[in-house]
Amino acid sequence: MPKPLIQFDNIVKTYTSGDLVTEVLKDVSFTIAKGEFVSIMGPSGSGKSTLMHILGLLERPTSGNYYFADKNINTFNDEDLAHLRNREIGFVFQSFNLLARTSVLDNVKLPLIYSQNKKKMDERATKVLESVGLGHRLDYFTNQISGGEKQRVAIARALVNEPAVIFADEPTGNLDSKSGIQVMQILQELNRQGKTIILVTHETFTAEHAQRIIQVYDGQIVSDQPVKNQRQARAGEALK
Amino acid sequence: MLGIIIGVGAVVLIISLGAGAQSLILGQLEGFGGDLIGVLPGQSDSNGPPASLYGVKVTSLKSGDAEAFKDEKNVSHVLAVASYYQTSVSLYWRDHNYDGTLQGIDGDYLAVDGGEVAAGRFFSLDEMSANLRLVVLGSTVASELFSFNDPIGQKIKINNKTATVIGVMKERGQVGFQDYDDLILSPLLFVQKEVAGVNYLSAVRIKIDSADNIDESMEMVRQTLRERHDVGDPADDDFSVRSFRDALALVTSITDALRYFLAAMAALSLLVGGIGIMNIMLVSVTERTREIGLRKALGATNRQVLSQFLFEAIALTLIGGIIGLIGGTLISYLTAIIVRSLGYRWDFVISAFSIIIAISLSTLIGIIFGYYPAKRASRLSPIDALRYE
Numbered sequence: 353m354p355k356p357l358i359q360f361d362n363i364v365k366t367y368t369s370g371d372l373v374t375e376v377l378k379d380v381s382f383t384i385a386k387g388e389f390v391s392i393m394g395p396s397g398s399g400k401s402t403l404m405h406i407l408g409l410l411e412r413p414t415s416g417n418y419y420f421a422d423k424n425i426n427t428f429n430d431e432d433l434a435h436l437r438n439r440e441i442g443f444v445f446q447s448f449n450l451l452a453r454t455s456v457l458d459n460v461k462l463p464l465i466y467s468q469n470k471k472k473m474d475e476r477a478t479k480v481l482e483s484v485g486l487g488h489r490l491d492y493f494t495n496q497i498s499g500g501e502k503q504r505v506a507i508a509r510a511l512v513n514e515p516a517v518i519f520a521d522e523p524t525g526n527l528d529s530k531s532g533i534q535v536m537q538i539l540q541e542l543n544r545q546g547k548t549i550i551l552v553t554h555e556t557f558t559a560e561h562a563q564r565i566i567q568v569y570d571g572q573i574v575s576d577q578p579v580k581n582q583r584q585a586r587a588g589e590a591l592k
Numbered sequence: 593m594l595g596i597i598i599g600v601g602a603v604v605l606i607i608s609l610g611a612g613a614q615s616l617i618l619g620q621l622e623g624f625g626g627d628l629i630g631v632l633p634g635q636s637d638s639n640g641p642p643a644s645l646y647g648v649k650v651t652s653l654k655s656g657d658a659e660a661f662k663d664e665k666n667v668s669h670v671l672a673v674a675s676y677y678q679t680s681v682s683l684y685w686r687d688h689n690y691d692g693t694l695q696g697i698d699g700d701y702l703a704v705d706g707g708e709v710a711a712g713r714f715f716s717l718d719e720m721s722a723n724l725r726l727v728v729l730g731s732t733v734a735s736e737l738f739s740f741n742d743p744i745g746q747k748i749k750i751n752n753k754t755a756t757v758i759g760v761m762k763e764r765g766q767v768g769f770q771d772y773d774d775l776i777l778s779p780l781l782f783v784q785k786e787v788a789g790v791n792y793l794s795a796v797r798i799k800i801d802s803a804d805n806i807d808e809s810m811e812m813v814r815q816t817l818r819e820r821h822d823v824g825d826p827a828d829d830d831f832s833v834r835s836f837r838d839a840l841a842l843v844t845s846i847t848d849a850l851r852y853f854l855a856a857m858a859a860l861s862l863l864v865g866g867i868g869i870m871n872i873m874l875v876s877v878t879e880r881t882r883e884i885g886l887r888k889a890l891g892a893t894n895r896q897v898l899s900q901f902l903f904e905a906i907a908l909t910l911i912g913g914i915i916g917l918i919g920g921t922l923i924s925y926l927t928a929i930i931v932r933s934l935g936y937r938w939d940f941v942i943s944a945f946s947i948i949i950a951i952s953l954s955t956l957i958g959i960i961f962g963y964y965p966a967k968r969a970s971r972l973s974p975i976d977a978l979r980y981e
Contacts, residue, residue, distance in 0.1 A: 405975050408889070410888075410889060410973075410974045410975050410978075411973070411974075411975050430893070430894060431893045431894070431895070434888065434891050434892060434893040434894070434896075435891065435893070437888075437889065437890070437891045438890065438891020438892075439891070443889050443890070445978070449882065449885075449886045449889075449978070451883060451886075462887070462890055463890045463891055466887070466890060466891040466892045466893070466896060467891065509890070513891075
């Protein structure tokens with residue numbers, strides 16, 4: 353068993369609004385090893401988004417310990433977390449979250465601007481855009497390209513700092529099936545190259561592209577099982 | 593933004609006008625040599641102009657007073673004493689007419705006021721102390737009354753008296769409160785007796801050997817007049833004695849008032865502009881909440897988000913500041929052109945200092961009023977910001 357990259361120990365997250373205390377995550381514990389491709393599934397309101405936010409260091413748990421690469425996140429301040437997100441984590445969102453009126457290349461360079469390693473930013477961003485097949489779109493504005501291309505730009509942006517983990521939150525949710533397949537293909541290829549991928553989705557079909565599925569329901573993990581026949585995304589095949 | 597433009601523009605204007613006014617005052621001091629004492633009839637407090645300047649006729653100053661100033665026993669350091677009687681007149685020559693100021697002068701006129709003759713000749717000393725119907729015209733008067741005709745030797749009518757033009761003065765422009773080109777000079781006795789029918793003076797100017805002795809001589813002039821006019825208490829003085837430096841101090845106080853007004857306007861505009869910038873930035877932070885969330889998710893620290901929005905605010909105020917700098921420069925340039933066209937000396941100065949002030953002031957406003965919106969942006973939680981629709 354490889355050393356866990358991510359370790360959740362009794363994570364609890366509650367939101368307080370007025371007198372109302374909502375327990376969104378109830379005592380969640382699991383580990384994810386380096387190099388795994390994991391899907392987190394669950395209906396809306398199940399707590400999977402909160403789980404993902406805590407995993408992605410965007411939010412802190414109310415209680416419990418989160419070890420990322422053996423380091424306890426509770427001991428980190430906001431600035432440490434920002435640096436850790438920048439270095440170790442790449443996000444891919446359902447709604448792309450690209451900067452409008454900004455070129456594809458500049459969007460991908462964004463994490464580099466916030467990183468400590470600012471050498472050869474154009475070169476690195478260009479290289480990673482070429483690796484997702486967008487070498488010909490560098491100077492396009494993000495509103496001039498298709499949805500599938502936008503998501504590939506977002507993946508390039510997630511990859512540019514060579515993070516340990518990619519978090520993909522419903523990455524195919526806003527895409528047509530052909531573009532969705534392309535995105536899943538890229539994620540699987542990245543996983544083969546050794547990247548840890550955590551995919552949040554509510555579609556079983558999409559989730560089965562991973563090696564392991566964690567089902568979340570009502571703030572708890574209800575199942576955590578390996579995928580018996582991992583789907584391989586191929587061009588031409590339709591998602592769904 | 594407009595507030596910043598006006599504010600910085602006003603600041604540039606203040607600095608430039610200050611320099612211009614200084615050059616004006618300097619020019620005036622040079623014009624007078626700074627060593628003249630003016631004696632006017634009628635009392636005035638030390639700040640305001642004497643009553644005679646407002647057209648009130650005060651008859652207390654006599655030629656005998658002027659003679660007394662020439663006596664070393666009364667007033668020392670005196671080089672020359674010029675007496676004046678001045679009155680508004682209408683001049684006629686053929687079918688031309690001109691309304692000007694007739695100034696009766698005596699022998700010391702050139703020593704005190706200076707000036708050169710452009711055509712014809714000036715009065716001889718004997719002529720100036722006699723009741724003769726002769727005039728020397730200022731350049732404006734000559735050109736208005738005679739157009740392209742030669743005025744020398746022509747007879748003109750002053751009110752209903754006839755006088756002969758013997759000379760025209762060189763163009764000189766405005767010095768102090770007086771436009772020399774608009775004067776008609778004539779012997780004092782003629783003006784007093786024939787034109788105005790009076791026996792008093794409207795002013796006496798005394799030239800002192802050195803500006804350092806002005807205060808001493810001024811006090812002696814006062815003492816002499818009090819003795820001659822039987823004034824016991826200085827509060828009852830029926831005259832006022834001024835040095836031209838005092839008169840220039842008046843000009844300075846006027847330009848200072850203008851500068852304070854501009855400074856207050858600048859401060860107010862900058863405040864209003866700053867609040868405007870703060871508003872723009874708050875709206876921008878709200879509109880770009882998702883972007884802020886994204887930047888944070890990608891690893892921007894609070895400080896990086898703060899400085900991004902702070903720099904945007906500074907960029908806004910800097911643009912405003914630069915426009916203001918250009919506007920202020922243009923206005924002060926126009927001021928310089930206008931003031932020069934009136935015949936004054938006015939330097940157009942845009943110093944490196946005002947550029948530095950304009951830039952640092954607008955940066956400062958950007959920092960002060962951009963800080964709060966930027967702080968708010970930096971404190972947004974990445975999750976709330978990303979969820980924001």
